[in-house]
Amino acid sequence: MPLRPLDNALPSAEQPKKVAKVAASPSLSAKKAAAALAAASRVNDENTPNPPPPEQSVEYVPSEDLAALMDPESKIVVLLDELSSKDWIRGCEALNDLRRMALHHSSLLLPILGNATTVITKAMKSPRSALCKTSIMASADIFQSFGALLLSSTEDNAFDQLLLQLLLKASQDKKFVCEEAEKALEKMAMCMPPLPLLKKLQSCVNHANLRVRAKAAISMSKCISKMDIEVMTEFGIATLLRVAAELLNDRLPEAREAARAIIITLQGEFSKTNNNLKDDKESSASEAWQDFCFVNLPPIAAQSVAKIISL
Known part of the structure; x- marks a missing residue:
């Protein structure tokens, strides 16, 4: 078979030339992403919470260690305002001043005893355990200092609310609050006249709360x-x-x-x-x-x- 002439062959393809690589400049979107990342980092740094301040604590002073006030006449003028403070540390300090007034300057406290009792009851409802316990200690000192005068110097509803709060606190699971409330109830049964107190307790032994009923029954037993x-x-x-x-x-x-x-x-x-x-x-x-x-x-x-x- 005769061979085909080489003249009809296609010319060979030219070899591709090597092109030097040039580093591409960063695109606009990449620059925006980097800027956004830097901004987010700054925001995170700004939003990082500062370390919490050291926790404040309250000292629970026994009644026998509470000294008399240096200037009780001046203190009684501002006492109710201090008791109403929204700062719980100041509230505890005011309650301790109230305790000092009750133990050492009861004649000055007597005119505002009803209002003081209402403030004590409100403090017992506080979620701050320290404020709650200090108010319970204040109620015990008031029972000790005023006894029967407490019923005649306060409205019936004010004392009823105070008694109910003590029974509720004596019934709860927080041990150090519960024990303090039980001490206050014992002080109440010991210092207050039994007949009017018994009339107050009689309604509490029918309370819907089982623990409140039990604590009221114990107080009634001590009263009787x-x-x-x-x-x-x-x-x-x-x-x-x-x-x-x-x-x-x-x-x-x-x-x-x-x-x-x-x-x-x-x-x-x-x-x-x-x-x-x-x-x-x-x-x-x-x-x-x-x-x-x-x-x-x-x-x-x-x-x-x-x-x-x-x-």
């Missing part, structure tokens, strides 16, 4: 333990017996134990009224108590009450 038969009779022994019998069925053991203590106290004072009964007639005294229970209580409740004395 101070009463003689004349005061019990004035209030109504049968009324006290019915309250105690109802508390025997309470869900909390604290309330039931307080009810037993009330019943034992009532029975002891009731027996003293039978002056004609001698030691050799204890059975007659016991029968008189049982008769009293069955007259004033439903049969099942009367049996439960009588069983406590026979144990």
Whole structure:
């Protein structure tokens, strides 16, 4: 087969020339991105929170360590304003000044006692535990210094709110607040006259909160333990017996134990009224108590009450 002539072949392709690489200048979008990143970094630095200041603390001063004020006359003029301060540290300081006034200058505090009681109650509702505890300590000092005057110097509702807050604080889970409230309730039962206080506590033993009922029952028990038969009779022994019998069925053991203590106290004072009964007639005294229970209580409740004395 004859070969084709080489004249018809295509010319060979030229070899591509090497082109030198030139560094591309940054585009406009890249510059914008870099600027935005730098700006964001500056914003983050500005928004970084400063380190928190050292936490402030409050010293809880026992009543016996509170000294008298150097100038009580000047302090009483500004005390209510200081008690209303929104700064909780200053509020605690004002409450301690109030405690000093109550313990050492009670005659100066008496004219504004009602307003001071309202401020104390408000402070107990504060979420600041330090302010709450200091206000509870202030209430205990007021109970100690004024006693019966507290009821006559304040409106009924003001004292009722104070009592309710103490019972609520004694019922909560914060131990150091709860313990302080229990101390204040003990001081209240010890320093205030039993009859008017008992009337205040009577409504609290029917509170919807189980723990409040229990704390009220304990306070009532301590209050009744101070009463003689004349005061019990004035209030109504049968009324006290019915309250105690109802508390025997309470869900909390604290309330039931307080009810037993009330019943034992009532029975002891009731027996003293039978002056004609001698030691050799204890059975007659016991029968008189049982008769009293069955007259004033439903049969099942009367049996439960009588069983406590026979144990």
